[in-house]
Amino acid sequence: xxxxxxxxxxxxxxxxxxxxxxxxxxxxxxxxxxxxxxxxxxxxxxxxxxxxxxxxxxxxxxxxxxxxxxxxxxxxxxxxxxxxxxxxxxxxxxxxxxxxxxxxxxxxxxxx
Amino acid sequence: xxxxxxxxxxxxxxxxxxxxxxxxxxxxxxxxxxxxxxxxxxxxxxxxxxxxxxxxxxxxxxxxxxxxxxxxxxxxxxxxxxxxxxxxxxxxxx
Numbered sequence: 001x002x003x004x005x006x007x008x009x010x011x012x013x014x015x016x017x018x019x020x021x022x023x024x025x026x027x028x029x030x031x032x033x034x035x036x037x038x039x040x041x042x043x044x045x046x047x048x049x050x051x052x053x054x055x056x057x058x059x060x061x062x063x064x065x066x067x068x069x070x071x072x073x074x075x076x077x078x079x080x081x082x083x084x085x086x087x088x089x090x091x092x093x094x095x096x097x098x099x100x101x102x103x104x105x106x107x108x109x110x111x112x
Numbered sequence: 113x114x115x116x117x118x119x120x121x122x123x124x125x126x127x128x129x130x131x132x133x134x135x136x137x138x139x140x141x142x143x144x145x146x147x148x149x150x151x152x153x154x155x156x157x158x159x160x161x162x163x164x165x166x167x168x169x170x171x172x173x174x175x176x177x178x179x180x181x182x183x184x185x186x187x188x189x190x191x192x193x194x195x196x197x198x199x200x201x202x203x204x205x206x
Contacts, residue, residue: 016183055133058133058157
């Protein structure tokens with residue numbers, strides 16, 4: 001193979017790597033928060049707004065680092081990438097994001 | 113826009129991995145296939161990924177490769193193929 005001497009695959013580029021366990025092909029329901037994350041990207045990327053491109057979503061996911069990439073699920077990766085992109089573009093500040101996360105955490109704690 | 117390749121042309125996918133977002137998986141790099149169709153022109157992901165407008169747009173091709181070309185130890189049906197979409201700036205004549 002011509003590419004056998006290239007460096008190890010990036011964390012997201014797994015085609016041809018040993019797979020380990022068999023792929024879990026079971027269907028599962030998409031949760032409400034996952035639908036909201038999907039809808040958020042659709043709105044950010046639509047022709048009217050063009051705030052974010054799907055290539056930016058991918059760049060954000062590929063930039064997570066191996067540890068985060070492996071520990072987050074599919075839509076968690078989307079959420080992390082969308083968050084970093086809107087902060088990078090100055091649409092939301094990191095402080096606003098942190099404050100909102102703190103509010104939600106507090107609400108969840110109070111509700112337990 | 114004008115297209116450098118036409119259906120049936122043999123093309124080699126670049127064996128490179130720039131440190132940016134791009135759409136070419138490692139296993140396909142450096143391999144030779146045949147143009148199956150022209151998909152149209154689209155903005156370059158390498159530019160769109162960083163807030164750019166993706167211009168100049170590049171022709172996107174569906175490239176047809178034999179699995180035995182991709183995997184030296186391929187043990188399934190030798191007629192198995194893969195089709196993958198690759199931008200013109202990642203292809204050269206083969």
